[in-house]
Amino acid sequence: MGQLERATEATLARGARLVHAHPRTLASVVALSLACFGAAAYGIAQTAPDASDLPRRLVTEIVAHEDLPSQLEALAGHELQLYRSEQTRAGDGAESLLARMGLVDAEAAAFVRRDPLARKLIEGRAGKLVRAAATPAGQLEELTARYAPANADLAGTHFDRLSITRGADGRFTARIATVPLATSVRLGSGTIRSSLFAASDESGIPDAVAVQMAEAFSVDIDFHRELRRGDTFSVVYETLTADGEPITWNHAAGRMLAAEFVNKGEAYSAVWFKDESGRGGFYGLDGKSKRRAFLASPMEFSRVTSGFAMRMHPILNQWRAHKGVDYGAPSGTPVRAVAQGIVKFAGRQNGYGNVVEVEHGNGKSTLYAHLSRIDVRQGQRIDQGVRVGAVGATGWATGPHLHFEFKVHGEQVNPLAIAKSSEAIELSPAERQRFAGVAQQIRGQLDAALTVGATVAE
Structure with missing residues (x-):
């Protein structure tokens, strides 16, 4: 045992003998100490004022106002514009x-x-x-x-x-x-009851925005067949204003910045984003481009009158396989190339009337028939979205429409299936980080748009 331990034990032993020898004296000392502490606390507490003893005072003040005749005279003198x-x-x-x-x-x-x-x-x-x-x-x-x-x-x-x-x-x-012109950002949302345009009109959303929404989600949703009553959407878009008034004469008005569409219980998102090269496009909140190597439709928005299936031929009056898709649209409606390629044929072709055929490589080609006009020439290299012609009724046609075919090694296939399976364009790692910040901000705006729509509906 060390010297420190022996000293500690000796001190504890002396303390024990003191408590045992003088128990009453020690108890008195402790009681007296506690009493002193209590008296001190009581004394301190007594120094605080009692709220009931504080003085009270009632202040009354007369507020003077002008008499009624003078107020009416002032209003009469106020010039209205x-x-x-x-x-x-x-x-x-x-x-x-x-x-x-x-x-x-x-x-x-x-x-x-x-x-x-x-x-x-x-x-x-x-x-x-x-x-x-x-x-x-x-x-x-x-x-x-x-x-x-x-x-x-x-x-x-x-x-x-x-x-x-x-x-x-x-x-x-x-x-x-x-x-x-000035730019302002607006929010909106709606519920599908009959059609996309009816819902957007009901919500006060411009047709130009509805068209962009259908375009952005064209690969995710077949708006001709898959739209359901009760589907919902929320959208953030910008409008161009002249002295605060939304303009009505410019097709560029109403750029869609972001949207979310819930179709059959599944949510799809689209965000407008410009990459480092300055090229803009729609991307999902996951950073994947909504743009594919092949567009889902050769027109921005139109009505499918005959799909890729068996049908009664309107002229021959026979059941025949329809190896393309017919889009009903007014004569003169622009028709665009669904992908970049080289114009293989541009001219008249029997029952197809005015035709443009474009080769896209790897055995894939597209055909656009019954055109009222042709805007490209054979051998021309064109980009995706370039206008190749306009809707018409040339050849064997009962009315203005576009007949569209997609061929793989000369065999017609369903165009929508090809568009959905085509590869998406992805952002670089550096661009993804910048996009993540934009997406986070947009998420909040889309939630706000949904709230605004629900409030208006109530």
């Missing part, structure tokens, strides 16, 4: 347009007819967005019209603003300025 909005229509004249806006102003109508700049209000295409400020008597003070720019190269980025104002001397002046 009334605005009316309209869109120009085909055949509009100065009087008819102003009358539709509740304006009866012969001087303003005469100025619109006479002035070269002001006359543009009723010239050209209909659909101009018009906003007018009027006096309580219905006289024009200021009119602003917004419409597609005269310079076609600026149609997707700018708009023309025509301003007509009445000066202090009562005379009108007109001026035109070309102004950049």
